[in-house]
Amino acid sequence: MKTNLHFIVNPIAGKGRNELSTDMLEAFFPNSEYAVSIKKTEFVLHAKALAKASIEEGAQIIVACGGDGTINEVASCLVNTSVVLGILPMGSGNGLASNLRIPKNLKKALNIIKNQKVMTIDTGTVNNEPFFSNTGVGFDAHVISDFEENTTRQLFSYVQSTWRTLKKYNYKNVVELKYNGTTELISPFLLFVSNSNEMGYKMSLTPQASLQDGLLDVVIVPKLSRFKLVLFTMLFLFKKHHWLKEVRFQQLTALEIKSLDNTILKVQCDGGSVTQQYSKLLKYFLKA
Template identity: 35%
Template sequence: TKFALEAIKEGYLRVVAVGGDGTINEVASALVHTEATLGILPVGSGNGLARALKIPLAWEKACQLLLKGHIRRIDVGKLDGRYFFATAGVGFEAQLSHLYDKRKQAASRRGIWPYFFLAAREFFQFQPSEMTLDFTTPSGQKTITCSPFLVTIANTEQLGGGAVIAPGAVPDDGVFNLCIIREINFLQALYHAPKLFTREITRMPQMEVYPVTHLKITRTSSIPAYTEMLVHTDGEPTVGGPEVNISLLPQALQVLTS
């Protein structure tokens, strides 16, 4: 973020992020609400944003796009003080982000399969906690209280690695896709997980999807250990308080796309 901010101060109008979703998030965060355009060379393990924006994963083609691509303005999410550009979330997905981050620091194995092995191992350790979701849809306000397996706020379709959590999500349509998966058992998770890669995940009966522009998540559990909420923004782990607020900034970032 620091180098991107310096580039903007020096008058550069194009700033290229070389890396995965975490690196792209850091660079893009400095470009929000500026006239500078983000270029992406995806070299991460998930590359969720690059995949969603149809940016080639091959270096040569991605470099050509930096020269010949067109500028697209996309929406930006803001979770409390942190920006996100693909997805943010709480629940099981957020817990995995925290554990996976520690794993990356301790070992060099990365990618989608180590992530799924970790998910299978941690499934039985995860304890859903009750939370209240207050959100704004194009048709009005709605409130849901539940103990979800996961809650994903999707600006794009992709989680990364080809896993599609929100089929049809468009990053410049002025709404997020709020994806809620209610409590599920291991066999249900095992049965439905492949649907992430066939774009059929929304067919699972435990899943609900809502178009939203603002969302407040309040953890209602009275257990002291649950006063903090594990969250992630573009797969990067962070810790929120018992309440987090997510808002949408319409077309707040310029990106080079095909």
């Protein structure tokens, strides 16, 4: 029986020149052994709709071809199913693919799928919506929002977004954190919840995080002075942000973040801005 293999391609991810030719795929997945289908996304959340359709069509392997956002859309449909997720990293940062050691070289990545090197990873949720790499409230969410307005999605664009956000970022809201039986109030510069040890572009706030340890790695950074804001950003770019004494780390299975001043929390999830999906109360959980 042929293996039913579907590729869901985001043609505008990364540099926006993503194509998969039928001839190339047939070289790896011959018609005698595989039934291959290629689908292209046309709008936000289209990858999720295409993945659901592929499941109904009996796909055994669904390959997300894009960045972390595309992977999130596809993978969210595969949680608790027998369908295997494949990844072809075609995005800008490719944080999850990098953590999983999936190369950007297309032929090498296709070989991994062909050899079916399968592993099981933890899944995080925020307000019951899955995430696989990371999610955050505060500075990183504002950086992602700025980054999404760029016409180019490269490392330099990300650095530009970081500095632009740093210059205009203003936070006054107070949130209540609940975790491990503890409640605390904080005016956060950053609340970062990660399942992965990489955000993309080889940058990381949680270098010790693991996709298979059954824990979420949480970075808590309170309101900082202007000088320390700049210092934190510089240290982060060099992976030394832990040097700043205000930066705290927790490993948790559950976290609740509640806005106490009627502010809708700005959130990023797997590298995409998702402010409109959330409210004044965020509940994070991990499923190992």
